[in-house]
Amino acid sequence: MEKIHYLLTKAGPRLLDLMVDTAQIDILVTAPGMLFERLELVTNLGMLEGCDAGFYYELAKDLEATVFCAHKAPVQVEIAVDAHRLGAELSIELGEPSMYQSLLRLRTQSGKTFREVITASRAVINNETMMAGFYVVRATGNHEHHKSASKHIRNHAKHAKMDHSSHK
Numbered sequence: 001m002e003k004i005h006y007l008l009t010k011a012g013p014r015l016l017d018l019m020v021d022t023a024q025i026d027i028l029v030t031a032p033g034m035l036f037e038r039l040e041l042v043t044n045l046g047m048l049e050g051c052d053a054g055f056y057y058e059l060a061k062d063l064e065a066t067v068f069c070a071h072k073a074p075v076q077v078e079i080a081v082d083a084h085r086l087g088a089e090l091s092i093e094l095g096e097p098s099m100y101q102s103l104l105r106l107r108t109q110s111g112k113t114f115r116e117v118i119t120a121s122r123a124v125i126n127n128e129t130m131m132a133g134f135y136v137v138r139a140t141g142n143h144e145h146h147k148s149a150s151k152h153i154r155n156h157a158k159h160a161k162m163d164h165s166s167h168k
Contacts, residue, residue, distance in 0.1 A: 008036050008094075008136055015042075016134040021113045027104040032067075033097030039104075039134035041090040049130075050122030053088040056081045058121040060090055062110050067095050068103040077104070092134075 003024040006016050016027070029036055045051045065077040081090050095102045108117050118132050
């Protein structure tokens with residue numbers, strides 16, 4: 001079984017597929033805590049299709065997450081399941097802002113594939129096609145995210161839009 005590799009960087013993907021046939025996913029993260037805050041599990045199914053709070057807790061029990069950084073010893077990362085009025089949420093922090101780059105290694109403890117673990121964690125098993133992935137949540141607490149950087153980004157986007165429309 002191969003492992004899956006994802007790269008989180010500026011202008012990179014914001015949704016990482018978890019319905020994969022591997023027991024390990026390596027995610028290389030550029031500027032954790034500065035660009036990216038955490039991963040949040042999202043799925044197309046709801047409570048009535050078996051993705052209730054028990055699903056999130058069951059899934060979290062079989063996952064482990066480790067952050068590797070060149071400047072520190074590997075650190076186990078908590079896989080948090082929090083109750084919310086919309087339902088349970090599963091999230092994984094990506095590391096400290098002091099890390100320039102890190103590797104987040106996700107593994108199933110059982111050795112089963114992510115697809116198998118996710119499917120087996122559902123309270124109701126039916127023929128519904130299931131999508132599951134990690135949504136990459138952008139960081140907001142770093143000084144680079146305040147108005148000066150935002151103004152520059154907005155101006156760049158505005159000019160790019162004008163340049164694009166003039167080529168039509």
